[in-house]
Amino acid sequence: ELFGHVKGAFTGAIRERVGLFERAEGGTIFLDEIAELPKDLQAKLLRVLQERTYVTVGGSHPKHANVRVISATHQSLRQAVTDGAFREDLMFRLRVVPMWIPALRERREDIELLASTFLLRLGDSGRHKFKRIHPKAMQSLMDYQWTGNVRELQNVMEYVSVVGSGDVLTIDLLPPEFRESRRRAQHIFPQATPELQDDAFAESSEPWPTSERELLVRALASANGKKGKAAEILGMHRTTLWRKMKEYGLTGW
Structure with missing residues (x-):
């Protein structure tokens, strides 16, 4: 060949x-x-x-x-x-001019551009055409570890272009593994409202929290330190939030 x-x-x-x-x-x-x-x-x-x-x-x-x-x-x-x-x-x-390209999980700022580009190309080639990616779906893409790097991201975009419908790529169109991190977070505080957590964390560029302390910190940050709002996000009573903050040394909020 x-x-x-x-x-x-x-x-x-x-x-x-x-x-x-x-x-x-x-x-x-x-x-x-x-x-x-x-x-x-x-x-x-x-x-x-x-x-x-x-x-x-x-x-x-x-x-x-x-x-x-x-x-x-x-x-x-x-x-x-x-x-x-x-x-x-x-x-x-x-090795005349060697170049080292970091893994996709080490340059998460590229995920949105790459995903949008793949979707645009797929739409132009006759596949389903999305106009945009919903913030919750994008956050799931940002949270994922991408062991298969850019090829895996491209395959996922091909998958959603086959099963997709509508103008917006929503989180429910992604393969199940992209919702695992959210399920782990919700197992920490199963009483928490998923919609409130999504709204609170969707704008963050950090991976979805997977420990109780991380979830507390992110909820407090999203609520700008307002304990009542943070407790609402986490689905717990305000006194429970105070107790957990003291337990994890977060009384500075």
Whole structure:
């Protein structure tokens, strides 16, 4: 696939196939998950980077490669070299201008822009078109840990574009796992009113609170220190709130 093959190069090669490097001539080729490249292809890629030439499968004459190579991986190439799975000389050839992109959960400020962009593209491609994302749904997206990074976010947006309806992407359209953090918070104070908690916490950029102390602090902050309002958000009597504040050393509010 990378270098192409000539007709008859192997069983089933009934016609010549142009490889990705030839198609990218004069431009850029992006090699994703480079750490998973087989050892035999690593040697061929190293030759391309060093000599700017390659030979198609079954061919006999080298072809010139005028291509800029960009590669990516979620693994540590140094560890792959240590494990014997990746060539050290190829690693150095690839690392001309290295860039490290933090995980999506470490740059949550990008989630809203990415989610909106994915929805716009999906709508333009014929999927259901949302005009906006409801704040509660956006907060659920912000709370999520995104172990699958941007690809997982894109998959979620594809999911809602299939099951969605209406102009607004609401929280009930998201997969169930995006409501887990809210359920954990409501288990802390099961008597709390979910609607009040949503309204109180929707504007915060912080993850949904998952401990009793965190929930107390967030409720007090949302209520601007007003104990009666904070108690209402948490669904408890004001005297209970005072007792818990004293228990957690929050009497400074």
